[in-house]
Amino acid sequence: MGTFRQHSVLPGFNLALGFTLLYLSLMVLIPISAAFVRTAELTLPEFWNVVMTPRVLASYRLTFGASFAAALVNAIFGLLVAWVLVRYHFPGKKLIDALVDLPFALPTAVAGIALTALYAGNGWIGQYLEPLGLKVAFTPAGVFVALTFIGLPFVVRTVQPVLEDLEPELEEAAATLGANRLQTFLRVIFPAIFPAVITGFALAFARAIGEYGSVIFIAGNMPMISEITPLLIITKLEQYDYAGATALAVVMLVISFVLLLIINLLQWWSRSRSSSSV
Amino acid sequence: MKAWITTSLTAILLWGGNAWGDKTLLNVSYDPTRELYQQFNSAFTKHWESKTGEKVAVKQSHGGSGKQARSVIDGLDADVVTLGLAKDIDEIAEKASLLPADWQKRLPHNSTPYTSTIVLLVRKGNPKNIKDWDDLVKPGVAVITPNPKTSGGARWNYLAAWEYGKRTYGDDAKAKEFVAKLYRNVPVLDSGARGSTTTFVERGIGDVFISWENEAFLAIRELGPDKFEIVAPSISILAEPSVAVVDKVADKKGTRTIAEAYLRYLYSDTGQEIAAKNFYRPTNAAIAAKYASQFPRIKLFRIDDAFGGWKNAHKLHFADGGTFDQIYQK
Structure with missing residues (x-):
């Protein structure tokens, strides 16, 4: 009680907290609870029947699998891009820096159409891949490509500022203490940026799970093979099956929440580990 | 909210x-x-x-x-x-x-006030020699049509194919087999007619595109008669x-x-003329006669007669677990 009454150095805590709660409720909690309320129209066995059919299960596997793979690829290559943008100076750097944000700004449908045009059998890239037996557009691989495209900026933009703050003196100190380059990277740089990489990964992953616009054009949307869960939600809506659609939404919501929670825990763990080792 | x-x-x-x-x-x-x-x-x-x-x-x-x-x-x-x-x-x-x-x-x-029907749009010269619905189930023919569960318009396509199968091969079981074979020839199921048009026209995928008649005419007008042509099947549904x-x-x-x-x-003469000029079939007999040469002659059946209306058709074919879902279940 006593600590609660104590005034913070910053004024306005009550007001700020009140506003935060109100804002979060209006913007996040109420729409989400609407989904739960709609689902409540179904009995439990009905709910189970809707969310566990083979076709829906296949779509979970594709949505979460492709999103995870795309976020993983982005975590690796996004880190690389951020590294290049922070550590090196070269002509055109500002331009490349701006290019990274393009997937943010581009309407996702445009991205989807552009990627499909590239990777279709008659596209610039597709015409060379298809003779090799690699079909990208209209297969699950296309879903992965689209999700990788939209997820890239998240990793770059979260890792970049952390890298910029990392003092070169640390690396110099490591070098004077006899560390080779690999050791410097693994023992000095990587622990410092790892939490940021995880954040970027989580953001890219979350974005990919919810993605609809760009995927729908490139996926081919074949039942059991290349249907993503958001498409099945739309399918249910087209049949005026509001309860069924929100049932799928609730499942996605719960899985996403659990996954993000795990990622946050991982981040917290890595942060506390790296700070204790310093 | x-x-x-x-x-x-x-x-x-x-x-x-x-x-x-x-x-x-x-x-x-x-x-x-x-x-x-x-x-x-x-x-x-x-x-x-x-x-x-x-x-x-x-x-x-x-x-x-x-x-x-x-x-x-x-x-x-x-x-x-x-x-x-x-x-x-x-x-x-x-x-x-x-x-x-x-x-x-x-x-x-x-x-x-105006109707249309479902026709087959093929590439110029009709290289796969597609004449009627049963050409769509032949091996090696790629068919483009949207998913009837997400596209209301594509439900007409599905029903047209179903009725053809039923009339040609005898009963509903045979019709289902026919439609299943047809959809096994569909490499991409877009969520709407616009997406399917892009797949067929821009991506160059597929040999035949199942389309509303008015949209097929619009596609030809916009993209040029040197690229596509319309094939009128023997029977089709009155959309x-x-x-x-x-x-x-x-x-x-x-x-x-x-x-x-x-x-x-x-329903007025003006309205019917505008519909006809936009490739919809007028319901007013006089205007329909005036524009008759514009449309291919196809034997048309109504959904009410063949399927007992939308309610029944939806429940049997497009609701969850309906015939369309069964096609894709192993």
């Missing part, structure tokens, strides 16, 4: 429109009628002003038929709906009770896009008289 926001936003928009002293109608339609209603609206506003001296502005909204119906259910203030299938208007009547359940009896021809006044909205806005006149004007 969402309905409330849509309603208030629309109210603000309409209030803004009324501030000019004009009446405003909102026609919520589906995708391929954009050009049709642009021309029809300007004809109607002229007609209405010369008849009553009253200025009226007609706004149009386009999108997938089912999505448009859902917007109206959720509170979009449509005075009239002109959608791709009666089922979508039925849902508005059933889910939101904005108009009576027997709305389809209020206007001639089942409230269908009946229906129209209705949304009673509760029109009464609330005080636009019922204009809204009813607007829809009736679709």
Whole structure:
């Protein structure tokens, strides 16, 4: 009680907290609870029947699998891009820096159409891949490509500022203490940026799970093979099956929440580990 | 909540429109009628002003038929709906009770002022020699059609193929086999007709595109007759896009008289001519005769006769676990 009454150095805590709660409720909690309320129209066995059919299960596997793979690829290559943008100076750097944000700004449908045009059998890239037996557009691989495209900026933009703050003196100190380059990277740089990489990964992953616009054009949307869960939600809506659609939404919501929670825990763990080792 | 926001936003928009002293109608339609209603609206506003001296502005909204119906259910203030299938208007009547359940009896021809049918669009020269529905199930023929579960328009495609299969091979079981074989030849199931057009035209995928007749004509007009041609199958379904006044909205806005006149004007000679010029088949016999040479001769059947109406067709074929889902279940 006593600590609660104590005034913070910053004024306005009550007001700020009140506003935060109100804002979060209006913007996040109420729409989400609407989904739960709609689902409540179904009995439990009905709910189970809707969310566990083979076709829906296949779509979970594709949505979460492709999103995870795309976020993983982005975590690796996004880190690389951020590294290049922070550590090196070269002509055109500002331009490349701006290019990274393009997937943010581009309407996702445009991205989807552009990627499909590239990777279709008659596209610039597709015409060379298809003779090799690699079909990208209209297969699950296309879903992965689209999700990788939209997820890239998240990793770059979260890792970049952390890298910029990392003092070169640390690396110099490591070098004077006899560390080779690999050791410097693994023992000095990587622990410092790892939490940021995880954040970027989580953001890219979350974005990919919810993605609809760009995927729908490139996926081919074949039942059991290349249907993503958001498409099945739309399918249910087209049949005026509001309860069924929100049932799928609730499942996605719960899985996403659990996954993000795990990622946050991982981040917290890595942060506390790296700070204790310093 | 969402309905409330849509309603208030629309109210603000309409209030803004009324501030000019004009009446405003909102026609919520589906995708391929954009050009049709642009021309029809300007004809109607002229007609209405010369008849009553009253200025009226007609706004149009386009999108997938089912999505448009859902917007109206959720509170979009449509005075009239002109959608791709009666089922979508039925849902508005059933889910939101904005108009009576027997709305389809209020206007001639089942409230269908213009019709269309389902035809086959092939690449120039018809390299796979496609003549009729049974050519679509041959091995090596790639068929493009949208997913009938997400595209209302594509449900007509499915039903047309089904009835062909039933009449040719005898019964519903054979029809299902036929349709299953056909869909095994579909490499990409887009979510809507627009997406399928892109797949077929831009991506160059597929040998034949199952399409509404009016959209096939539009595609040829826009992309050039040197690229595609229309193949008329031996039989097809009469596609009946229906129209209705949304009673509760029109009464609330005080636009019922204009809204009813607007829809009736679709049946006038002017309205029928505009429909024909946009490649819809007129229902007025005289105008239909005038434009008869424009359309291929196809034996047409009605959904009410072959499938007992949309309600039955939907339950049997497109609802979860229906015949379309069964095709894809191993």
